[in-house]
Amino acid sequence: MxxxxxxxxxxxxxxxxxxxxxxxxxxxxKQICEWLYKKHxxxxxxMLNISKANKQKLSSAFDIGFTDFVNxxxxxxxxxxxLFKKADLQFVEAAYIPEKERATLCVSSQVGCKMxxxxxxxxxxxxxxxxxxxxIINQIRSLPERDKLTNVVYMGMGxxxxxxxxxxxxxxxxxxxWGFAWSPRRxxxxxxxxxxxxxxxxxxxxxxxxxxxxxxxxxxxxxxxxIQNVYSIKDVVNELRSWDFGRQRRxxxxxxxxxxxxxxxxxxxxxxxxxxxxxxRINLIRFHQIPGSPLPGTKEERLQxxxxxxxxxxxxxxxxxSRGEDIYAACGLLSTKEKTKG
Ligand code: SF4
Numbered sequence: 001m002x003x004x005x006x007x008x009x010x011x012x013x014x015x016x017x018x019x020x021x022x023x024x025x026x027x028x029x030k031q032i033c034e035w036l037y038k039k040h041x042x043x044x045x046x047m048l049n050i051s052k053a054n055k056q057k058l059s060s061a062f063d064i065g066f067t068d069f070v071n072x073x074x075x076x077x078x079x080x081x082x083l084f085k086k087a088d089l090q091f092v093e094a095a096y097i098p099e100k101e102r103a104t105l106c107v108s109s110q111v112g113c114k115m116x117x118x119x120x121x122x123x124x125x126x127x128x129x130x131x132x133x134x135x136i137i138n139q140i141r142s143l144p145e146r147d148k149l150t151n152v153v154y155m156g157m158g159x160x161x162x163x164x165x166x167x168x169x170x171x172x173x174x175x176x177x178w179g180f181a182w183s184p185r186r187x188x189x190x191x192x193x194x195x196x197x198x199x200x201x202x203x204x205x206x207x208x209x210x211x212x213x214x215x216x217x218x219x220x221x222x223x224x225x226x227i228q229n230v231y232s233i234k235d236v237v238n239e240l241r242s243w244d245f246g247r248q249r250r251x252x253x254x255x256x257x258x259x260x261x262x263x264x265x266x267x268x269x270x271x272x273x274x275x276x277x278x279x280x281r282i283n284l285i286r287f288h289q290i291p292g293s294p295l296p297g298t299k300e301e302r303l304q305x306x307x308x309x310x311x312x313x314x315x316x317x318x319x320x321x322s323r324g325e326d327i328y329a330a331c332g333l334l335s336t337k338e339k340t341k342g
Contacts, residue, residue, distance in 0.1 A: 006065025009134020079324030110158025133169035259298035
């Protein structure tokens with residue numbers, strides 16, 4: 001548990017200002033950046049080029065901000081779920097998903113979530129807390145497989161754009177030369193479509209964007225995603241149409257398939273109308289049934305047929321592989337289980 005304010009999660013500008021406040025030269029801030037984000041130290045003692053006196057000053061006012069995971073579960077398919085503790089009874093999870101050519105980490109941005117999507121276990125927990133940029137970065141840097149990572153997706157617990165400032169700060173740390181120096185093309189941020197926050201995100205970051213669509217029909221979407229009553233999917237798509245993304249930035253639409261509910265010919269027709277002419281792709285996701293949910297799962301054959309129907313209409317559509325089902329890799333389930341134990 002941290003007592004002092006954490007250094008992890010601070011930008012280079014913040015670190016320079018902070019050391020100056022402590023009476024040190026600004027370059028010490030740059031040195032700390034290097035130790036935190038390139039050398040991944042866990043203690044002040046490891047910061048070899050910082051004087052003993054300065055280390056003492058720093059450690060009396062700040063913590064590094066590194067916290068280890070408290071639990072890990074491994075699936076038969078190699079997916080791992082890491083559990084991090086934020087505070088008493090407050091947990092978040094990060095899912096590590098190794099594939100042939102890539103290794104992706106799915107990070108959380110909030111403890112719980114206020115958005116109340118009907119299909120989501122995290123939503124059922126309600127909102128508990130925002131994660132700081134440091135707590136988001138910590139999920140990456142404390143990962144034993146950190147050096148194998150090729151991609152990070154903000155698709156764990158929480159709605160990232162409901163914690164915009166901290167998410168943007170974590171993206172700055174991941175993509176700046178003084179930070180992890182990753183290309184923004186290795187990062188995807190998901191959203192259910194909070195338009196004003198989406199505009200800020202698109203302006204300030206170059207990471208890919210994934211929008212949760214799930215059905216093109218207003219009423220049906222409002223039944224499973226309350227956000228539809230505030231920002232309709234049509235408005236979200238219209239907003240995205242007004243941006244020129246160039247060829248590098250990818251916009252995708254996530255579509256959980258609930259068998260017999262949102263995979264009919266009329267859904268294909270309406271999706272074609274909604275996304276006509278847009279340079280985007282649709283990712284179909286098989287629904288992992290969650291305890292107590294009235295929503296139906298879908299069969300593999302149906303999922304494939306639906307993909308083909310959409311592809312035939314010119315919509316580039318892929319099926320996201322289901323991973324880690326045996327360890328409850330569905331959004332929010334691991335931490336729910338941990339909480340109910342407590
Ligand atoms: Fe929140 Fe995402 Fe779950 Fe909706 S799907 S309740 S936005 S975590």
